[in-house]
Amino acid sequence: MSMLLSPDGVEALWHEAQAAKVAMSVAAAAAACIIAAALCSYYAARWPRRPVYLVDHAGYKPGRAHERTRAESVEHYRLTGAFSEESLAFKKRILERSGLGDATHLPASLIKVPMDICLRTGMEESRAVVFGVVDRLLAATRVRPADVGVLIVNSSLYSPTPSFTSLIISRYCLPVDVVSYNLSGMCCSAGVIAIDLAKRLLQVHLDTYALVVSTENITINSYLGNSRPMLVPNTLFRMGGAAILLSNKRVERQRAKYRLLHTVRTHRGANDKSYACVMQEEDELGHLGVSLSKQLTSVAGDALRTNIAALGPLVLPLSQQLRFVGTLVLRRVFGISVKHYSPDFTLALQHFCIHAGGRGVLDELERSLNLSAWHMEPSRMTLYRFGNTSSSSLWYELAYCEAKGRVKKGDRVWQIAFGSGFKCNSAVWEALRTIDDNVAAEGGNPWAQDVDVLPSA
Known part of the structure; x- marks a missing residue:
């Protein structure tokens, strides 16, 4: 104890403290470098090697003939004769609490009495939506269909044969070497999945455009029963769709959104x-x-x-x-x-x-x-x-x-x-x-x- 309290002992303790302080500083700096390197590697792995630009996008808006108020929807459900009074009351409560307004859209097949639910009317709905948004997008961007190198369509519950991608390729005469994918079964999250897939494809297919179409079919997926867990989505889903044009062309950065x-x-x-x-x-x-x-x-x-x-x-x-x-x-x-x-x-x-x-x-x-x-x-x-x-x-x-x-x-x-x-x-x-x-x-x-x-x- 006397040695520790001596001047030499105090000086030794001071030097040991300084050495420990330096060691801690070096360790902290090393840890910071390791964390920074790990973060850089993580970011580099996540960041697209080639920039992906969103040139423009278009959303489908049906005509006024397709608009129905909440009250009109409930009355229409009643006229179909498919739902019990308890189910109709349940549907009414859902609509009142759902956040839906009085101008949402239903396809022509479901507005009719009786409803006209079949493959023909289902395809009529999908053609109106898909062709409607693609027409608007191509017109707004002035991109030729022949310049589209990647095509991705997502529709969860309705996947016809030939596929939606074939439908679009046939309608717009897309090139024979277009890379096409038809996504189904992924429900409401499929739109982002399609974007992620397009991003990955645009890393390997150079100097091109990717056309992404997101939609769902209401006609084919209408539920005509009285099970409450199934009545909820049947009451909330409405007609709609979107088309998105992506590109890895550097020249598109000038006008891309x-x-x-x-x-x-x-x-x-x-x-x-x-x-x-x-x-x-x-x-x-x-x-x-x-x-x-x-x-x-x-x-x-x-x-x-x-x-x-x-x-x-x-x-x-x-x-x-x-x-x-x-x-x-x-x-x-x-x-x-x-x-x-x-x-x-x-x-x-x-x-x-x-x-x-x-x-x-x-x-x-x-x-x-x-x-x-x-x-x-x-x-x-x-x-x-x-x-x-x-x-x-x-x-x-x-x-x-x-x-x-x-x-x-x-x-x-x-x-x-x-x-x-x-x-x-x-x-x-x-x-x-x-x-x-x-x-x-x-x-x-x-x-x-x-x-x-x-x-x-």
């Missing part, structure tokens, strides 16, 4: 509860429909958390990432009971396009992501004006942001979609230019005639 930054796909099908929460099946009387589990909201929440855990490091500021990791370490490593930290995505993303599946899911995501009413407005307005149009709803929402003049150069847009299986998929875009609100007058924007009656920005 967006650049694709990230796509993140999450699939929780290994979990039995997630796998079975959205199922196409027959009821006790043999009527085919899509059944939704009561656990859908919680399953969607779990899938979202998994998805944003992968997306967060790609888009969030470092401060948000460190706070998130810190609380995670305290909870899981040290067992300290601290409140779970939800990152603030509004610090990195300006616009949120969340699949307009229903008011309940939108309410849950607004709470989970701590979003404002302004951020949720595109999704809620799309649900109100167009209903649940499945995988194409994300593009109605993006078109809404454009029609309102909200998208400025450098803004980032987050598209979030959910689907059977259960899947949660994300796409993040960066605006390459300010999208003037005059775009609402262009033919490809489905909000063109509604812009004057939209809520103020």
Whole structure:
């Protein structure tokens, strides 16, 4: 003890402390370098080697003859004679609480009494939607069909033979070497899956365009039974579709609206509860429909958390990432009971396009992501004006942001979609230019005639 208190002992202790301090500094610097290298590798693996540009997109808007109010829809259900009084009352309650407005669209086959549900009328609906949006998109972009090198169509529950891709190739005389994919069975998340597939294909097929078409068929998938889990989707889904033109041509950067930054796909099908929460099946009387589990909201929440855990490091500021990791370490490593930290995505993303599946899911995501009413407005307005149009709803929402003049150069847009299986998929875009609100007058924007009656920005 006397030696430690001597001048020589104090000096030795001081040198040991300085050496430890230097060692700690070196270790911290090394750890920082390792983390930085890991993050760089992670970002490099996620970032497309070749830029993928969104030249333009178009949404389908049926004519006024297809519009039906909620009351008219319930009365029409009654006239079909297919539903019990209890089911009609249930449908009415769903419509009143769903967030759908009084001007959503139904195909001609379902407006008739009796309904005309067959392959012929189903194809008539799909032809009107698919050809309608592709015609508008090609006219707006002035791209020749012969220049399209990649074609992807997604339609979940209706997959005819020949396929939708063959239908488009035949109609527009696409080149014989066009790379085509027809996606089915992936429900409302298929639109982002199609974008991710197009991104990957544009890394290997050089100097070309990719045409992506997202749609769903309402005619063929109408449920005419009285099982409540199947009545919900049958009441919410409406007619719609979208076409998107992507390119890896450098020259297209000058006029393109967006650049694709990230796509993140999450699939929780290994979990039995997630796998079975959205199922196409027959009821006790043999009527085919899509059944939704009561656990859908919680399953969607779990899938979202998994998805944003992968997306967060790609888009969030470092401060948000460190706070998130810190609380995670305290909870899981040290067992300290601290409140779970939800990152603030509004610090990195300006616009949120969340699949307009229903008011309940939108309410849950607004709470989970701590979003404002302004951020949720595109999704809620799309649900109100167009209903649940499945995988194409994300593009109605993006078109809404454009029609309102909200998208400025450098803004980032987050598209979030959910689907059977259960899947949660994300796409993040960066605006390459300010999208003037005059775009609402262009033919490809489905909000063109509604812009004057939209809520103020």
